[in-house]
Amino acid sequence: MPDKSIAVSFRAVSRHYGAVRAVDDVSFDILDGEFFAMLGPSGSGKTTCLRLIAGFEQPTGGSVAIHGRDVAGVPPYDRDVNTVFQDYALFPHMTVAENVAYGLMIKKVPAAERAKRAEEMLAMVKLGGFGGRKPSQLSGGQRQRVALARALVNRPSVLLLDEPLGALDLKLREQMQVELKLIQRQVGITFIYVTHDQGEALSMSDRVAVFNQGKVEQMASPGELYEQPKTEFVAGFVGVSNLLQGEAAASVTGAARACSIRPEKIHLAPAGSAAPANAMKIEGEVESLLYLGANTRFDIRLPGGGHLAVMQQNRDAHFAPEQGSKVTLWWDKRHLMTFGG
Amino acid sequence: MTASAATLPPSFSSRLSTYFYLRPKLLLMLFLLPPLLWLGIVYVGSLFALLAQSFFQLDDFTGQVVYKLTLGNYVRLFNEVNLSIIGRTLAMATIVTIISGIIAFPIAYFMARYASGKTKALFYVAVMLPLWSNYLVRVYSWRLILAKEGAIHWAFNEVGLGWLLDWILTLPVVQGSSLSNSYIGTCITFVYIWLPYMILPLQAALERVPRSFIEASSDLGAKPSQTFRKVIFPLAVPGIAAGSIFTFSLTLGDYIIPQLIGSSRPFIGQAVYQFQGTAGDIPMAAAFAMAPIVIMAIYLSIAKRFGAFDAL
Numbered sequence: 001m002p003d004k005s006i007a008v009s010f011r012a013v014s015r016h017y018g019a020v021r022a023v024d025d026v027s028f029d030i031l032d033g034e035f036f037a038m039l040g041p042s043g044s045g046k047t048t049c050l051r052l053i054a055g056f057e058q059p060t061g062g063s064v065a066i067h068g069r070d071v072a073g074v075p076p077y078d079r080d081v082n083t084v085f086q087d088y089a090l091f092p093h094m095t096v097a098e099n100v101a102y103g104l105m106i107k108k109v110p111a112a113e114r115a116k117r118a119e120e121m122l123a124m125v126k127l128g129g130f131g132g133r134k135p136s137q138l139s140g141g142q143r144q145r146v147a148l149a150r151a152l153v154n155r156p157s158v159l160l161l162d163e164p165l166g167a168l169d170l171k172l173r174e175q176m177q178v179e180l181k182l183i184q185r186q187v188g189i190t191f192i193y194v195t196h197d198q199g200e201a202l203s204m205s206d207r208v209a210v211f212n213q214g215k216v217e218q219m220a221s222p223g224e225l226y227e228q229p230k231t232e233f234v235a236g237f238v239g240v241s242n243l244l245q246g247e248a249a250a251s252v253t254g255a256a257r258a259c260s261i262r263p264e265k266i267h268l269a270p271a272g273s274a275a276p277a278n279a280m281k282i283e284g285e286v287e288s289l290l291y292l293g294a295n296t297r298f299d300i301r302l303p304g305g306g307h308l309a310v311m312q313q314n315r316d317a318h319f320a321p322e323q324g325s326k327v328t329l330w331w332d333k334r335h336l337m338t339f340g341g
Numbered sequence: 342m343t344a345s346a347a348t349l350p351p352s353f354s355s356r357l358s359t360y361f362y363l364r365p366k367l368l369l370m371l372f373l374l375p376p377l378l379w380l381g382i383v384y385v386g387s388l389f390a391l392l393a394q395s396f397f398q399l400d401d402f403t404g405q406v407v408y409k410l411t412l413g414n415y416v417r418l419f420n421e422v423n424l425s426i427i428g429r430t431l432a433m434a435t436i437v438t439i440i441s442g443i444i445a446f447p448i449a450y451f452m453a454r455y456a457s458g459k460t461k462a463l464f465y466v467a468v469m470l471p472l473w474s475n476y477l478v479r480v481y482s483w484r485l486i487l488a489k490e491g492a493i494h495w496a497f498n499e500v501g502l503g504w505l506l507d508w509i510l511t512l513p514v515v516q517g518s519s520l521s522n523s524y525i526g527t528c529i530t531f532v533y534i535w536l537p538y539m540i541l542p543l544q545a546a547l548e549r550v551p552r553s554f555i556e557a558s559s560d561l562g563a564k565p566s567q568t569f570r571k572v573i574f575p576l577a578v579p580g581i582a583a584g585s586i587f588t589f590s591l592t593l594g595d596y597i598i599p600q601l602i603g604s605s606r607p608f609i610g611q612a613v614y615q616f617q618g619t620a621g622d623i624p625m626a627a628a629f630a631m632a633p634i635v636i637m638a639i640y641l642s643i644a645k646r647f648g649a650f651d652a653l
Binding site for chain 2: 054055056075076077081082083085086087089091092093102103106107150151154
């Protein structure tokens, strides 16, 4: 009896193109109703995984199951999943309403009902009354919503989103992040979200899988991923990289193992200051600083040759070193992350 | 100290560049004037001269054009013989266009969607190669291929289907002593000659259909045949329209192929040729020449009505 609470299951899945291992022996489960992000740099295999679920690609090894059903050899049109494409892929010769109703038309839903459902779905994505327009008459953000409505109107068991916000500007992207999350709560459908933007993955998802070179490096909640990255790659890709290696690491911890501290965990104090108990400290020099409004970002050169970024909130009058200042850095011991052996 | 380069007066060419840079409309006009003059005077002007000619008439006794406005030529155009010439040409152009479209689509689709790099270049060359050789040579070659002693009759006889070909050639309309004396031969040759003009615009239209459209359609539950009907074909329509304008109008105007291959019943082009050449009746030739222009105008307006140019 397959587990009903698992929406998508990968078992030792590989997708090789000749010698290129786009996806290499990957196993994971995505839970029903979950907002699941697949995060990674381009070419890490995350989009290929999405296409394996959608059915545009077939695995060269292992098996993919959707709600317990092995989908090997099942074409996309026989799968209960829908996709929001990166370029939206709205049909230019159809109106917005016709685009949204396309899946229903194919399923031979009566015209009156599909018009009604399309209009409801357009209202949900705040595009009520736009049904008569052509996609070319919409802005990027509006097209993105139409693409979402077109996929959701079919009430799929799993919705796949391929970098859907990639083409939008920052403000719109942040607004859509909030809305996507709300819509996901509202419809209760499993969302599988592919992105290379760690901020997006952290802010929206229940769980994130970090991809690197065709493999899953770590799969965890956003908080765990950020606070307890398992590998150097995850520490570097999620959040600001503050990786120290070799001699630089040894100057901080006394050992040559790679280590990292999140920039906002580090405190700055005048040179020679004492650190509290349970803290680690090191002296350094401000090499450069960037005023970012809410925060100031310092780039500190360490005596061992390494660099640490320090993020300090500009909350009130506090220690504000200038370029070239000697400073003391300290942080709580538990924030130090060490990797490998 | 000598004057540095910056203080030298700007050269003539740089002053000219600046002059035009600040007056982009003037530059555009200079570029557009010659082609517009060509189009306006040489091209459209001659067309109107032709149109005007068709309203005069040839004096049967003197053989001179009488410059008096009359609709006589157009009345003659609608007599039984001339109407049958127009009808025959129209039917042939329609059939040639449809067959070209059917043959061109898979080739264009393959070129647009699957071929890349060397394969694509090879296809381009293969499609264009026939255009590199002489038109008359190609038409005469087809006359040989389609002749009773030619390759096609021979091949049918070799596989024991000679009787089928002979039977087809006894059917009404397309009958003839051989393919080269039948409308079938005319049609085959027309399709062969005009096919590149259908493939290339169709390929260009299909190239503009991104793969994600096909994937999206499939993702939304459409089987490949439904995706073809609902997405690929409607988006290819502008290409089909462009290609069909070529095949249709070129067939309407051609006078060599129907003269060399077919049933020897005349087409519009031949009629024009005979009126202005043999008979010296330029006004009647002009009236006849109006037929394909009017037919094309009607054809384009129908194509527009069906939205063929909406995606342009």
